[in-house]
Structure formats: C-alpha cells, structure tokens
Amino acid sequence: MPRRSQGTIPLLTLDPGAANPLYRQLADALRRAILEGRVAPGTRLPSTRSLADDLAVSRSTVVTAFEQLNAEGYLVSRVGSGTSVPGDLPVASAGPLPTGPGDGTAARPWAPPPPRPFRPGIPALDEFGRGPFGRMLRSVWRSPDAHALALTPPAGDPDLRVAVARHLRGSRNVRCSPEDVLVTFGAQEGLAVAFEAVAGPGREVWMEHPGYIGARHAAESVGARPVPVPLDEHGLDVAAGRRRWPDAVAAYVTPSHQFPTGCTLSLPRRLELLEWAAEGDRWIVEDDYDSEFRLAGRPLPALQGLDEAGRVVYVGTFSKSLAPSLRLGWIVVPEPLRSRALGLRLARAGAGSPWLQQALARFMEEGHFARHIRRTRRLYRARRAALAQAVATHLSPRGVVLREPTGAMHALLDLPPGLRAAAVARSARDREVEVLPLDYFAIPPDTDVGEALLLGFAGYDEAAIADGAARLARALDDVGEAPPH
Amino acid sequence: MPRRSQGTIPLLTLDPGAANPLYRQLADALRRAILEGRVAPGTRLPSTRSLADDLAVSRSTVVTAFEQLNAEGYLVSRVGSGTSVPGDLPVASAGPLPTGPGDGTAARPWAPPPPRPFRPGIPALDEFGRGPFGRMLRSVWRSPDAHALALTPPAGDPDLRVAVARHLRGSRNVRCSPEDVLVTFGAQEGLAVAFEAVAGPGREVWMEHPGYIGARHAAESVGARPVPVPLDEHGLDVAAGRRRWPDAVAAYVTPSHQFPTGCTLSLPRRLELLEWAAEGDRWIVEDDYDSEFRLAGRPLPALQGLDEAGRVVYVGTFSKSLAPSLRLGWIVVPEPLRSRALGLRLARAGAGSPWLQQALARFMEEGHFARHIRRTRRLYRARRAALAQAVATHLSPRGVVLREPTGAMHALLDLPPGLRAAAVARSARDREVEVLPLDYFAIPPDTDVGEALLLGFAGYDEAAIADGAARLARALDDVGEAPPH
Numbered sequence: 001m002p003r004r005s006q007g008t009i010p011l012l013t014l015d016p017g018a019a020n021p022l023y024r025q026l027a028d029a030l031r032r033a034i035l036e037g038r039v040a041p042g043t044r045l046p047s048t049r050s051l052a053d054d055l056a057v058s059r060s061t062v063v064t065a066f067e068q069l070n071a072e073g074y075l076v077s078r079v080g081s082g083t084s085v086p087g088d089l090p091v092a093s094a095g096p097l098p099t100g101p102g103d104g105t106a107a108r109p110w111a112p113p114p115p116r117p118f119r120p121g122i123p124a125l126d127e128f129g130r131g132p133f134g135r136m137l138r139s140v141w142r143s144p145d146a147h148a149l150a151l152t153p154p155a156g157d158p159d160l161r162v163a164v165a166r167h168l169r170g171s172r173n174v175r176c177s178p179e180d181v182l183v184t185f186g187a188q189e190g191l192a193v194a195f196e197a198v199a200g201p202g203r204e205v206w207m208e209h210p211g212y213i214g215a216r217h218a219a220e221s222v223g224a225r226p227v228p229v230p231l232d233e234h235g236l237d238v239a240a241g242r243r244r245w246p247d248a249v250a251a252y253v254t255p256s257h258q259f260p261t262g263c264t265l266s267l268p269r270r271l272e273l274l275e276w277a278a279e280g281d282r283w284i285v286e287d288d289y290d291s292e293f294r295l296a297g298r299p300l301p302a303l304q305g306l307d308e309a310g311r312v313v314y315v316g317t318f319s320k321s322l323a324p325s326l327r328l329g330w331i332v333v334p335e336p337l338r339s340r341a342l343g344l345r346l347a348r349a350g351a352g353s354p355w356l357q358q359a360l361a362r363f364m365e366e367g368h369f370a371r372h373i374r375r376t377r378r379l380y381r382a383r384r385a386a387l388a389q390a391v392a393t394h395l396s397p398r399g400v401v402l403r404e405p406t407g408a409m410h411a412l413l414d415l416p417p418g419l420r421a422a423a424v425a426r427s428a429r430d431r432e433v434e435v436l437p438l439d440y441f442a443i444p445p446d447t448d449v450g451e452a453l454l455l456g457f458a459g460y461d462e463a464a465i466a467d468g469a470a471r472l473a474r475a476l477d478d479v480g481e482a483p484p485h
Numbered sequence: 486m487p488r489r490s491q492g493t494i495p496l497l498t499l500d501p502g503a504a505n506p507l508y509r510q511l512a513d514a515l516r517r518a519i520l521e522g523r524v525a526p527g528t529r530l531p532s533t534r535s536l537a538d539d540l541a542v543s544r545s546t547v548v549t550a551f552e553q554l555n556a557e558g559y560l561v562s563r564v565g566s567g568t569s570v571p572g573d574l575p576v577a578s579a580g581p582l583p584t585g586p587g588d589g590t591a592a593r594p595w596a597p598p599p600p601r602p603f604r605p606g607i608p609a610l611d612e613f614g615r616g617p618f619g620r621m622l623r624s625v626w627r628s629p630d631a632h633a634l635a636l637t638p639p640a641g642d643p644d645l646r647v648a649v650a651r652h653l654r655g656s657r658n659v660r661c662s663p664e665d666v667l668v669t670f671g672a673q674e675g676l677a678v679a680f681e682a683v684a685g686p687g688r689e690v691w692m693e694h695p696g697y698i699g700a701r702h703a704a705e706s707v708g709a710r711p712v713p714v715p716l717d718e719h720g721l722d723v724a725a726g727r728r729r730w731p732d733a734v735a736a737y738v739t740p741s742h743q744f745p746t747g748c749t750l751s752l753p754r755r756l757e758l759l760e761w762a763a764e765g766d767r768w769i770v771e772d773d774y775d776s777e778f779r780l781a782g783r784p785l786p787a788l789q790g791l792d793e794a795g796r797v798v799y800v801g802t803f804s805k806s807l808a809p810s811l812r813l814g815w816i817v818v819p820e821p822l823r824s825r826a827l828g829l830r831l832a833r834a835g836a837g838s839p840w841l842q843q844a845l846a847r848f849m850e851e852g853h854f855a856r857h858i859r860r861t862r863r864l865y866r867a868r869r870a871a872l873a874q875a876v877a878t879h880l881s882p883r884g885v886v887l888r889e890p891t892g893a894m895h896a897l898l899d900l901p902p903g904l905r906a907a908a909v910a911r912s913a914r915d916r917e918v919e920v921l922p923l924d925y926f927a928i929p930p931d932t933d934v935g936e937a938l939l940l941g942f943a944g945y946d947e948a949a950i951a952d953g954a955a956r957l958a959r960a961l962d963d964v965g966e967a968p969p970h
Binding site: 018024027028031108109110111112129133134137138141142151152153155157158159161162178179185186188189192217218220221324325326327328339340342343344346347348349350351352353354355356 | 512594597614622637646663664671702706811824827833836837838841
C-alpha cells in the first residue's frame with residue numbers, strides 16, 4: 001500500500017511495490033517539490049528519523065535519499081540540526097512556467113556556482129585554459145576531415161583511444177591496447193557501465209568505507225547492491241569483506257590513492273584482492289581517478305597491471321588531470337566484457353561528440369598532456385605547502401591537525417574533540433568556504449568515521465588558500481561559541 | 486540449461502535463465518566473436534532459421550540480434566542469401582592484443598567510413614562546417630567564464646536550454662519553458678531516458694510499424710517491451726493499437742514526418758492519440774527528429790503543443806539540422822517526470838560537456854541556427870529536385886517509382902515486381918552506393934512492408950546524387966541478371 005508523508009513537507013507518496021527503490025522515489029519526490037518551489041529555499045526539513053517514521057520507511061532510506069539530493073546540491077545536511085534546502089538555490093526564481101508559444105522571457109535556469117576554496121575535485125582550470133588545448137580545438141574544427149565527420153566511433157575517437165592506451169601503458173603500467181579503451185563521458189558513465197557489465201540487479205558489490213559516493217550512486221543506478229567493506233592502514237580489508245559479504249560478485253577500489261582517506265592499497269592486499277577475484281570469477285572495478293598526481297615520488301602502478309586473470313575493469317578520467325568540464329574519461333575493459341560494455345553505453349547514451357576527443361588526442365600526441373601533468377604537479381606541490389602553512393597559522397592553534405596529504409588534490413583535517421565536522425562545514429558555508437565532513441562519505445550513512453573535514457586545494461592559488469583557511473578558522477570559532485545542538 | 490551453437494560459427498553459449506534477454510546475449514556473443522576475428526570479415530553466417538534451430542531459440546531472437554548488429558555495422562543482412570560480416574570491417578587488422586607496457590604500435594581502432602550516397606540521416610555537413618560555429622567555439626573557449634567552468638549544469642547549459650525553448654515555442658508551437666528542456670547526447674539518450682521515465686521493465690510501448698529501429702533499441706535497453714502498431718495514410722492506427730495492445734503504457738510516434746514512410750499523423754489521429762494517453766494516464770514519446778525540414782509549406786506544429794493533459798515527452802536532436810557529430814539533442818519533459826528524468830540521466834551518463842553547448846547557445850542566440858535552417862532548406866529542395874531528375878533518367882526506365890518525398894532528407898523508391906529490396910541493397914553496396922531496404926524497419930522483423938528502398942539525399946550534392954542514381958541503376962541490372970535466390 002502507498003505511504004504518504006503527513007509532516008511539515010508537502011504530501012509525498014511512496015510505493016513499496018514499485019520497481020524503483022523507495023530511497024529513489026523519495027529523492028525524486030523531494031527534488032520535484034524543491035524544483036517546483038513547494039519546498040522553498042532555506043526550508044528546514046524534518047529529521048531523517050521523524051520523516052522515516054512519517055513515511056513508514058527505514059531511516060537509511062531517508063538518509064540515502066537525502067545524501068543523493070545533497071550530492072546534487074538540492075539539500076545541505078547538518079548533523080545535529082537536520083537538513084535543509086540551500087537558501088541560495090535559485091529554483092523559485094524560475095517562477096510559474098510559461099505555457100504556449102512566444103514567451104521568451106523565462107528565467108535562465110539554475111547553474112552551479114563557480115568553485116571556491118576548498119571545494120574538492122577542482123584542478124587548476126586556468127592553467128589548462130591558458131594552455132594549447134584551444135588551438136587544438138580550432139585546428140580540429142578547421143580540418144575538412146572533421147567537417148566531413150558524420151558520426152562518432154561508438155567506442156570513442158580512434159586517435160584518443162591510441163593516445164590513452166599509450167599513456168596508461170607508459171605511466172600507469174596498465175595492460176591494454178587501444179581496442180581495450182572505451183572513451184566515456186567522464187568517470188560517472190565509466191563507473192555505471194562497469195557496474196552494469198560486472199554486477200547484475202541485486203548482486204552485491206564491495207565498496208570502500210568510507211568511500212566515493214558517486215561510485216555508490218553509479219552502482220545503485222544499475223540495480224547493483226553496494227555493501228561496505230572497512231579500511232585499515234593497508235587499505236581495503238579483504239578478509240573482512242570475505243567474511244561479511246561472501247556472495248559479492250565485484251569490488252570497487254581506489255587502490256592508488258583511496259578516496260577520501262588517501263591511503264594506498266598495499267601490495268599484499270592487492271594480491272589478496274586479485275586472488276579473491278580470480279578464484280571466484282569475480283570482478284574488480286579499479287577507479288584510478290587522480291593517480292597522475294601522487295606527489296610522493298613516482299605514482300604507484302595500477303592494480304590492473306598486476307592482474308594475470310583479467311578480472312579488473314580500469315576506470316579513469318580527465319576531470320582531475322585537465323578539467324571536469326571536458327566530461328571525458330575512459331574504461332579499460334577485459335576483452336570478455338568489451339562488447340557488452342560497448343552495447344550498454346550505446347543503447348543508453350550513444351557515442352560522444354568527436355570534437356573534444358580529437359582535440360584531446362592531438363593534445364596528448366603532441367606531448368602537451370604530459371607537460372601539463374608535470375607543470376601542475378609542481379603547482380600542486382606549492383599549493384599543498386601553502387595549505388600546510390595556512391593551517392599552521394590559522395588552524396593548528398585551534399587544535400586542528402592536518403593529515404599529511406598523499407595526493408595533490410585534497411587533504412583531511414582532524415578536528416579537536418567536541419567539534420562536529422558537519423557543524424563546522426555548515427558554519428564554513430556561511431563564511432563562504434566549502435569543506436565536506438568526512439562522514440559524508442560513510443557507507444552506510446551515519447556510521448562513525450571520525451570528525452574530519454575534506455579540503456580540496458589543487459584548484460586554488462596560495463592567496464585563496466590562505467584566505468580560505470582564515471575563514472575556516474573563524475567558522476570554527478563560530479561553532480565553538482554556538483550553543484551545543 | 487545453457488544453449489550452445491553447433492554450427493559453422495564459433496561456439497556460442499546462451500543462458501535462458503539470465504536477466505539479459507536471449508537476443509542480446511546472442512548479439513553480444515556474435516559481436517565479440519567478430520571483434521576478436523573469430524568470425525572473419527566476409528564470413529557468411531548461417532540462416533536465421535538454422536541458427537535458431539541450432540541454439541534452440543525462437544527465430545525472432547536471432548533476427549533481432551542480427552538487426553542489432555546490422556544497425557551497429559557488424560553485419561550486413563541479405564534477404565535470400567543470409568547474413569554476413571562486411572568484408573571491409575577492419576576488425577582483424579587489430580591483430581593479437583599487445584600486453585604489458587611500451588607497446589605503442591597497436592593498430593588504430595576501427596572508425597565508421599565517411600558517408601556516401603545514399604546513406605540516410607546525413608545533413609549538409611560542409612554547409613555547417615563552413616559556417617560560424619567554429620568562431621563560436623573559439624570565443625567560448627577564450628571567455629574566462631568558460632575557463633573557470635568546473636562542472637556542467639546537470640540538465641544542460643542554461644543558455645542553450647533558453648535558446649532551445651525559444652526555438653521550440655516559436656517554430657514548433659511546443660509548450661515549454663527553459664526549465665522543461667533537458668539537453669541530451671543526441672536523440673538516442675533522449676529516447677532512452679524518455680522510455681525509462683515512462684515505461685517500467687516489461688511494460689508495453691506502441692511502436693510505429695514500420696518504424697525507427699533506434700527507438701526500438703532504446704526502449705529495449707531500458708527493459709520496456711516495444712509492440713508494433715500498423716500505419717495507414719493517416720499515420721498510426723490508434724484504434725488498431727487499442728485493440729491489439731490494450732495494456733500499453735506509452736506510445737512512440739514521429740507525427741510530423743513518420744520515419745521511414747514520411748506520412749503525417751492527421752489531426753483527428755493526433756486528438757485520438759492524446760485522448761488515449763489522457764484517459765489512461767499513458768504517455769506519448771514524440772520524436773520530432775527532422776521537422777525543421779518539411780519542404781511542403783510551413784512545418785506542422787508539434788503534437789506536444791496540442792496536449793492539454795501534459796502526457797507528451799518531446800524528443801528532438803541537432804543531428805539532422807546541424808550535424809550528428811555534435812551529439813546534442815533535447816527532451817522536453819512534463820513537469821511530473823522532470824526530476825526522475827534528470828536523475829536517470831545523471832546516474833547513467835552524467836552531464837555533458839559545456840563547450841559545444843555554449844557555442845551552440847551562442848550560435849542560436851545570434852540567429853545563425855535559423856539562417857542555417859533556411860539556407861539548407863533551399864539546398865535540400867534543390868537536391869530533392871536533383872534526385873527526382875536522376876531517378877527519372879536512370880531508374881524510372883527500369884520500373885522504379887519515386888514516392889514524392891514529404892521531407893527534405895530521405896525518399897522512398899518502390900521497386901518493380903520481382904525485385905527484392907534487400908538484394909538490390911546488397912548489390913548496390915558492391916557498386917559503392919548505400920541504400921536501406923524498407924523491410925529493415927519492419928517491427929516485428931520479417932513482416933511484409935513492400936519492396937522499397939530508403940535513400941538519404943540531403944547530405945550529397947547534385948553530382949553525387951546523379952552518380953549514385955546511375956550506380957544504383959547498374960546495381961538493379963546486376964540483380965535482374967543474377968540467378969534467382
């Protein structure tokens with residue numbers, strides 16, 4: 001029987017009988033209510049517990065729905081003070097929908113605000129924008145071959161597949177030929193295709209806990225069942241995974257640089273994981289999202305390169321190395337899965353546009369990609385030092401501890417006892433600083449992963465980093481002075 | 486129990502118990518065998534009937550699998566003489582896969598050949614390539630706003646959504662605001678998202694018969710069940726659909742210019758279809774793929790504009806009006822479906838790259854899109870006249886009859902008695918002319934839709950059209966002289 005909300009938010013109806021899982025029905029209903037302005041920006045929602053009671057669903061259903069909307073920017077969650085619609089979400093501005101022809105005056109739809117410290121996942125965009133990519137794009141457009149181009153090769157531009165395969169073999173020790181490389185719309189499509197190819201509906205997939213929420217959503221979107229496997233200092237605890245989730249058919253890992261904790265999967269663990277996959281015809285989805293930027297010495301070779309049994313689907317992206325707005329990534333697919341993966345992406349999204357792919361192929365062939373990596377690596381090292389300096393100046397006196405970043409894009413700050421990370425993140429937002437509480441990455445939600453903040457620093461110059469740290473310090477003081485929740 | 490092929494093709498294993506339908510398992514297995522070179526280019530496959538017996542599956546399973554691979558270019562079907570792998574499919578050239586790093590010499594992956602007469606769906610690409618779009622692309626890249634852009638708005642570039650909404654209201658009488666417009670990776674993603682939003686797994690969706698195969702594949706890819714509804718001179722026979730498929734939850738139609746027959750859905754039929762949708766809370770997916778190019782007078786307004794009940798999902802694309810390689814299209818989604826549609830596309834493919842979208846928004850805002858439509862409409866009118874002339878010269882003497890094209894992109898040729906369209910298409914291929922037999926669009930496969938050929942003419946200049954018609958005439962003679970199959 002359908003379940004309806006009674007509470008402070010508009011009437012929501014969930015249908016436990018529907019194919020669509022309850023958490024997604026709830027997320028859809030709330031998103032719609034927000035888009036329609038029935039839930040106004042700034043509105044505070046009921047607690048997950050009361051809404052769960054209200055709807056007669058499990059609390060984790062509500063938490064997962066909130067997380068999804070949180071990731072999409074429709075909600076901001078505040079541990080201790082519930083969840084609300086961001087006050088600056090300009091959905092109401094769209095106003096009543098004009099109907100009929102002739103109305104050209106409708107409000108411009110909402111667009112995400114520009115990045116500001118310390119939003120994670122943002123590389124040095126100016127550095128890329130100033131570079132020669134624009135010239136490549138122009139020359140691609142000029143070439144008659146491009147003019148004549150009617151369709152895109154289903155698996156991606158052939159030259160880009162060759163360039164990516166060469167890069168992966170040379171710098172990541174990945175075993176692949178261009179035929180193994182499938183160009184995707186960034187890592188998100190790569191993960192969705194990978195999970196759909198290796199895990200059927202309802203099949204369990206190990207997820208690192210804490211781990212990357214986007215991967216979890218990709219797995220859920222194809223009907224797979226993500227299950228949490230804990231981490232220790234050696235990375236994913238394979239033995240624990242075997243004990244708790246013996247029926248899992250695949251594992252999602254970020255072995256080179258675990259997201260968000262930054263730990264590295266040790267060699268014994270890598271072999272243990274590969275053995276687990278090989279012995280049971282299971283699959284490993286390796287997300288090598290920012291491996292180009294390991295600052296301590298040479299990047300670790302990819303797990304895929306150790307794999308003798310061909311059980312690893314290797315996922316990568318240009319979002320971190322160049323720019324998220326390219327929306328380009330790749331998956332390296334073991335041959336037995338290749339045609340299925342290709343079929344899945346074709347029926348869903350079709351092929352991508354060749355223009356950016358051809359420009360990027362040229363960018364790589366002419367060595368600009370490698371140069372850009374070297375240049376930004378130096379830049380990020382300097383920015384990491386600037387962050388350490390700024391933390392020492394503004395935050396260490398307040399008991400905040402910087403975990404030495406192993407990567408070049410983000411860092412973790414441990415908060416002093418008594419401070420809730422989510423409360424600090426909320427308060428930081430009021431100070432125009434973006435930080436994510438580590439528990440945002442908890443799988444399952446609401447499990448204790450310590451009170452720490454994730455800070456992205458790669459995309460911001462020294463001045464912005466110093467200013468951001470000073471603002472964050474003031475945000476900490478605000479919370480300290482605020483009455484306890 | 487698993488079913489294995491015994492015949493002339495490599496061992497195939499199908500699992501009737503798997504979630505993946507048999508026809509798709511078969512398509513995947515064959516595609517893989519072809520990609521691996523285990524089935525060499527030029528190889529002739531067993532007949533659908535014998536392969537069906539061999540695998541103990543229904544013949545339509547095999548026919549559907551073959552159709553899928555046909556659409557992807559892995560197979561060419563020849564009525565009367567079975568199906569084979571195109572001789573020019575350079576998959577074997579990839580050779581053995583190099584393993585381990587350092588091997589940069591792998592063969593360049595396969596890419597589709599450039600278009601040649603009379604491949605359908607190809608607009609005047611040179612005309613677009615010569616135009617100002619390149620300048621827009623350059624200026625977009627130069628603008629710092631673009632440099633700073635980190636992420637793409639999930640539903641597409643706001644300015645493009647505004648421009649598309651304005652275009653649709655003004656020229657197609659579509660009721661929409663920019664908020665209703667979701668930018669997609671061409672029509673393919675638009676159709677997949679639309680079908681997934683309106684039809685759950687196993688639910689029946691009316692398809693025009695004969696109709697667009699890509700839409701059928703999109704519906705199947707999301708688990709919906711496409712069912713055939715016949716056409717008459719007024720378009721989709723709604724009464725027949727009601728009788729045969731009373732449980733259908735949605736209908737797919739191309740009302741402005743039915744693909745491939747070119748007929749138009751009459752106003753009474755439009756109202757009948759809208760009534761069917763409104764009375765049963767059913768949905769209509771309107772594919773308005775080439776409406777800009779109706780040559781006879783002003784294009785008919787979209788069905789969506791007549792819809793008082795908000796039951797129409799309107800799908801469009803820039804592939805026909807500008808270039809397929811842009812991979813840009815849109816869906817106009819009724820508000821109740823909007824957030825679900827957005828969620829579906831985000832989890833699957835993520836957002837698209839903003840670069841082309843911003844350039845296209847500018848291209849439309851500055852009036853270049855409207856000018857391009859006007860210019861190409863004149864161009865296509867001339868090319869249509871050239872086709873009529875060439876047919877009169879080379880093909881009419883052989884008993885071929887040109888159906889007066891109602892659109893500007895493709896035409897149908899009726900063959901004289903005794904000639905099989907598929908045999909002529911095969912023979913034309915040997916003469917380096919591409920035509921599609923009308924029965925390729927039969928839903929279900931193998932139902933008689935008459936012996937006719939589909940010719941695209943918009944993308945080819947007068948000389949190429951005349952030459953193509955002459956080659957096609959010779960191909961006809963070849964078939965006439967060939968021993969009967």
